Amino acid sequence: MARLGIDIDCLKDVLRMEAPVRERVAEVFGKFEEARHTGLHLEKVNNARDDRLRTIRVDLSWRGVVLAPETGDSYTLLKVLGHDDAYRWAQRHRVSVNAANGRIEVRDLDAIEAALPEVTNEAQQTTDRLFDHVSDGDLERLGIDEQTRAFARELTRVEQLERARAFLPATQWDALYGLAAGMTPEEVWADIGGDVESTSYDTQDVDAAVARTPERVLLVDGPAELMHVFRQSFALWRIYLHPLQYQAAHSSFRGPARITGGPGTGKTVAALHRAKHLALQDDGQVLLTTFTSALASALRRDMMLLLETPEVAHRVAVHNVDQVAHRVFTERHGRPAILDKADEFAIWKRLAKRRSASFGEQFLYDEWRQVVLAQQITSAGAYLSAKRAGRGRKLAPQQRVQLWEIIWDFQQELQLADRWTHEMVCVEATRILNELPEKPYRHVIVDEAQDFSPMQWRFIRAAVAESPDDIFIAGDTHQRIYNYRPSLREVGINIGGRSTRLTLNYRTTAEILAWSLSMLHDVAIDDMNESLEKIAGCRSYVHGDPPTLRQFPTPYDEREALVGQIRTWLRAGVEPGEIAVAARSDILVRDAKELLQRQGVPVGSLVKQGTGNVVHVGTMHGMKGLEFRCVVVIGVGENQLPARSAVTPVEEDELAHAHDIQRERCVLFVACTRAREQLYVSWHGQPSPFISV
């Protein structure tokens, strides 16, 4: 039976059309279903540059351009246009097979030929070309064919390449843009999903290429399914994946695997698709987990959009990691009585005083978590020889002994009182799971992995048996905003070479991204796997306004301007719910909320996202994992960022100081990269050293 797929760009176009046209397009799919009986009415195109392109009637005024197979009966709808335009489009385009990854691609031959003289002319004015640094061999290996290569060799400026996006074959353009953005040929090769094993694709076999391109060609079972796709207010991420996202979501891995990449590169989307893929395998329960309950709610909502049937939805549990640990704990021991931070501080203070020690509560609080629990220390001997790199003040041996006594007292007191912290619950839940012969989950997928503590990683390891496809990790260490820096290997998770890095940002404009990335220049950040993470090549194809940077003489002026900015956006038609305001401190957040409320702007908390159409106001930490059309970041002055109280003095511990500064930088980076279209950053006095003004 003839089958029609729809190219993703065509789908995007159709989604923007009026409902009746969409319905007619869906009917075209019905015609293919019936074609068995009646034959297909595909028109040949005179003077076509690619004789596999045909047109099909959609209605009186609209026609579709269809790629007809040379053999077999899998057709692809490439374009829907007005009658004359459809024929013209079909005449000027050609479909080919990318030599590097074997996927189909389409180019506008007329446009390439028309643009070539202009770029050649410009190239004659200079000796420097955009791709001088890349050899022909590398271009060829990256799938850049002769025609595109000839064009690329004449380019002198990135802007020319950006314009060429409309007519060059997409994968080849992606590769060129990656090279122009400073990626090495190897990085580009990985980025376009180059297949090392299959070096020789048959570039004449378009039918095989279509079958090999599931992330670009959506196959639907008839008009009803297509109408279903059209009708939902869905986001494109649900059906279109970049080849690397697709690979990460659908591959089989021999053990733990992960996906990394800068902000907005689609790691969460890949994690969601992987959860769906594994759920469809139906070989056991899938856990999709993340750091906070707010993020878990957002994941749950998106997961439900992807999992169509309740039966499959049932196979995926979405919870934040502490919630899962609490559940395991509660099943064995009943509900734990949780010690809150204020009570915990009071205990540390009392115990330190009892031992006449000078350690502060915050120091003890962190030391216990970051050294004792993180390294699973249970004895004085182990503590005395433990690594304390990056833990602030250096300790003499007698001080360590004293510290261990306080920590010991603390643990005893909690045990006697049957009081628990979330970390203790996690450790106990891990112990319980380690004893069980059967693990609760068959697959675990972790999102926002960069902030998980070693205790949480051990819990994850204990929740799933070591087996193929056991753990999948999505995260970006450039967005780490808490204090742990675990190595996956040390917590028993070996990802080997099973790592994919995404570089194409789908969220933010190139201008906002470039400005935000400038905060991280020359900052070396670990990759949780004992090497350094890279952010080079992270790029966006969408252009917009540069960030607005505003300096004010006083806090008062800064606050006034904040209200003015929000009003300007609201007047321009931005919905309140599309705006977020972030600040480093709780006090600034409270101030901003009260101020906006007083001015009659509807406001709500970031944590309670989705509760009405309100401007969300919250801390920079609270912005993690979220995105908004317009983002304001206030209080980015030199006295506010880095937040002094959060940074270890350099004279106390150089390494801890450097880590704290890096974390503060990342906090700001996270907040700024949540903006889709507009970013407004303000401060009073001098700007933070993190930003370039």
Ligand SMILES: Nc1ncnc2c1ncn2[C@@H]1O[C@H](COP(=O)(O)OP(=O)(O)OP(=O)(O)O)[C@@H](O)[C@H]1O
């Ligand atoms: N293949 C895709 N096609 C279109 N849009 C996509 C695609 N992948 C992701 N997106 C969109 O890009 C945005 C960012 O995606 P996502 O949240 O998965 O990125 P991320 O890498 O997890 O971001 P961050 O690390 O900053 O939280 C979302 O709006 C998502 O819908």
